[in-house]
Amino acid sequence: MSVTAAAQRLLQDARSQDSRADRLGTSRAEQTWDEETHHIRLIDWTDEHIPDLPPLALLFHVPNGGKREQRVSRTGKRYSPEAARLLRMGTRTGYPDLGLDHPSHGRAGLRLELKSLTGELRPDQRAWIVHLRHAGYHADAAWGWRDARQLLLEYFLPAPPATRWTPRSKRPLDDHPLPRSDTSEVHMTLFLLVLLAAALLAPSVLCALARQQRGNALARFSRRVTARRGQIQADISRAAHDPSFSEPTRLRLLSGLHAERVGLDLRVGRVALGEVNPDQPLPARPQHPWRSSPADTVVSCSHSTTVSGQGMKDHYLPLLQKQA
Structure with missing residues (x-):
């Protein structure tokens, strides 16, 4: 079975499961889940369905966020030694949480910012999404692991996935301005x-x-x-x-x-x-x-x-x- 056909079949099953969960009310508990729990639930689902859709094995997590041990400096400010070390190693704040480097139907790859059902995008996260979209990736934000699962499966289909978030500005980063014309005009x-x-x-x-x-x-x-x-x-x-x-x-x-x-x-x-x-x-x-x-x-x-x-x-x- 081709990748597109397998993704189409899994997407139909996922939509059926989501509809049943909404109807039975089993998804109400997910309203209180934090972002980490949604991440774990999504990765568990992808690991389970790798035999059906092998490119799911390429899905990876970028450890930019998360809760880390904090200390108090002599001046009374709180800081995280691990976060400081990661920043010195090249970690960029706001970069999407999940990545999938598998070209699909003209798209270079997938970058996904996964938020909880009550989470909001920060300005630096919005800037990275716009920048990656202009670089040829399908970058977007998803609220909850079910929304992320649907976007992940839609990525393997010929039609582009439905946009979860639309930017208010066309400037991705202050030091990386976008060209004046978009791809169609070029x-x-x-x-x-x-x-x-x-x-x-x-x-x-x-x-x-x-x-x-x-x-x-x-x-x-x-x-x-x-x-x-x-x-x-x-x-x-x-x-x-x-x-x-x-x-x-x-x-x-x-x-x-x-x-x-x-x-x-x-x-x-x-x-x-x-x-x-x-x-x-x-x-x-x-x-x-x-x-x-x-x-x-x-x-x-x-x-x-x-x-x-x-x-x-x-x-x-x-x-x-x-x-x-």
């Missing part, structure tokens, strides 16, 4: 700053992406143009040196190949000016009759057709000679 400010940075950087990022995409498209276009130029130059060499063509046919073929090369150069210029998308396919090449052995490849815009050179010559040469 989060909103950070969110607005992120939006502003995104709005300022978005145009430059989009321009960089557009330049990168156009650069990649131009690189692909350059590779296609280089391959087409090589094909045209190879065809010009074949047309110029093939002895099977008559001179008028050779001139007609060379003229067509030079016109194809000029058209390719014009296409390169239009792409450079941005008039034509570089990703558009190049125009299909016209088929020319070449004599090659054993086979020859005629390149078009989307596919290659392999036929024999002698067959192409027998098919196209009469037509070209007739036109000549």
Whole structure:
């Protein structure tokens, strides 16, 4: 069973027990209990239910208060040697009585000031509660061990526990002033700053992406143009040196190949000016009759057709000679 489910079950049982105690009047005796008795009753209950909710084993008591032996000084003032020794060791007055260092649902830990049913918070205790709340802890005051038990179990639930005490001032300690803005305002400010940075950087990022995409498209276009130029130059060499063509046919073929090369150069210029998308396919090449052995490849815009050179010559040469 998860910690949240176990805490939910124990909380339901605790509320049932509290309702029955109020109905039967068995909790009236607790009105006369002192703070120490409520502490002992709470710790007894947590020790009993540690197997059901293991994080209860992390609950500890801070010995800041309590009754200590007092003496009378030579000047007639009463003092406690033990309290003086604890203060010299670093004890801070007003710090909450109980602590639980177990993170739960975004809360760093629990700090609980347990008072008797007739007790009141001192100013230094209120200051520590406000300071610890601002530091990320769930700090609060509880009156009686039953109220402390309910707050302790609510701490393990996703919803924050109900507040037992609300501060009148936002200043936790005189030497530790709180920031002017609370956590929600700080989060909103950070969110607005992120939006502003995104709005300022978005145009430059989009321009960089557009330049990168156009650069990649131009690189692909350059590779296609280089391959087409090589094909045209190879065809010009074949047309110029093939002895099977008559001179008028050779001139007609060379003229067509030079016109194809000029058209390719014009296409390169239009792409450079941005008039034509570089990703558009190049125009299909016209088929020319070449004599090659054993086979020859005629390149078009989307596919290659392999036929024999002698067959192409027998098919196209009469037509070209007739036109000549």
